[in-house]
Amino acid sequence: xxxxxxxxxxxxxxxxxxxxxxxxxxxxxxxxxxxxxxxxxxxxxxxxxxxxxxxxxxxxxxxxxxxxxxxxxxxxxxxxxxxxxxxxxxxxxxxxxxxxxxxxxxxxxx
Amino acid sequence: xxxxxxxxxxxxxxxxxxxxxxxxxxxxxxxxxxxxxxxxxxxxxxxxxxxxxxxxxxxxxxxxxxxxxxxxxxxxxxxxxxxxxxxxxxxxxxxxxxxxxxxxxxxxxxxxxxxxxxxxxxxxxxxxxxxxxxxxxxxxxxxxxxxxxxxxxxxxxxxxxxxxxxxxxxxxxxxxxxxxxxxxxxxxxxxxxxxxxxxxxxxxxxxxxxxxxxxxxxxxxxxxxxxxxxxxxxxxxxxxxxxxxxxxxxxxxxxxxxx
Numbered sequence: 001x002x003x004x005x006x007x008x009x010x011x012x013x014x015x016x017x018x019x020x021x022x023x024x025x026x027x028x029x030x031x032x033x034x035x036x037x038x039x040x041x042x043x044x045x046x047x048x049x050x051x052x053x054x055x056x057x058x059x060x061x062x063x064x065x066x067x068x069x070x071x072x073x074x075x076x077x078x079x080x081x082x083x084x085x086x087x088x089x090x091x092x093x094x095x096x097x098x099x100x101x102x103x104x105x106x107x108x109x110x
Numbered sequence: 111x112x113x114x115x116x117x118x119x120x121x122x123x124x125x126x127x128x129x130x131x132x133x134x135x136x137x138x139x140x141x142x143x144x145x146x147x148x149x150x151x152x153x154x155x156x157x158x159x160x161x162x163x164x165x166x167x168x169x170x171x172x173x174x175x176x177x178x179x180x181x182x183x184x185x186x187x188x189x190x191x192x193x194x195x196x197x198x199x200x201x202x203x204x205x206x207x208x209x210x211x212x213x214x215x216x217x218x219x220x221x222x223x224x225x226x227x228x229x230x231x232x233x234x235x236x237x238x239x240x241x242x243x244x245x246x247x248x249x250x251x252x253x254x255x256x257x258x259x260x261x262x263x264x265x266x267x268x269x270x271x272x273x274x275x276x277x278x279x280x281x282x283x284x285x286x287x288x289x290x291x292x293x294x295x296x297x298x299x300x301x302x303x304x305x306x307x308x309x310x311x312x313x314x315x316x317x318x319x320x321x322x323x324x325x326x327x328x329x330x331x332x333x334x335x336x337x338x339x340x341x342x343x344x345x346x347x348x349x350x351x352x353x354x355x356x357x358x359x360x361x362x363x364x365x366x367x368x369x
Contacts, residue, residue, distance in 0.1 A: 039364060039366050040366065042365055043365075047322050048319070050317075051319060051322065051362055052362060052363070054314070054315050054317055055315050055316060057315075058311060058312065058315030059228065059230075059315045059316070
């Protein structure tokens, strides 16, 4: 399942593997950063996902903790924003039928 | 054709900007530590005074542009040098030629950095530089910091430089002199050639979208063309702008900051 690959990429902070979970024309929204005084994220496109998370993993202090797969489209986890933890849900909203890759993913506070 | 003065034009972005301006037929005056038309150490008050005196003697009828580009990156350089050259070397030179710029309705461009958007700048130092710019006291305060944390001071000088330009631009603009900042991304220069391994890792984590899948450093000409434009009369509508010339890095990381 694509959510397994998604979780594995996040846990290992592998921005390239993370990008490969998404179709070329994808959307990833994260509404949690504003809870820690940061700008929420609205990332469009696989290459942007790759670059954005390269930055976040190395310089942004971003990681995930204790991920639990709720179902094939939902992950319950702790988002770590440079030491401040937000309990969050990552929801795969749409998956590409042909490739099985993520078209749209939204992260919200749990 | 105009008289364009540029600091730090012996190499890197400055050299490429000078080359572009010279090709357009302008008289270009390079002020640098060595290899310049005027050799002066802009990290010192004496060097700045010497350079300003030279400019006033050579160009009593004014100059068309002042491009304050000289700077040093963090990582190896002593923190006081970063403070003195990047901030005071730029603002003192800009203010020192204001009268010459005013005579010809010229413009001033300062070279900032897109690192100002990364959240790494020491904002306490930014506040000191912008609000209480006492060079001797600030330099004394930071002199014992390890150069390894120099990037936070580098970003602070570039942040305060951009904010200085924003603050001064209304008065200057109303007096006939435009004042803007250009914020480059990571550019291939002598500074980047000598990066420490940890600096390279950090540099690569600031991706340049227009260089995706390629060398993550921009070519100096990509920034130089922007500086040359902002300094030119064709950019007469620009004043008080901090223009990111970074291939889209800032937009990637801060898409919601439209203003």
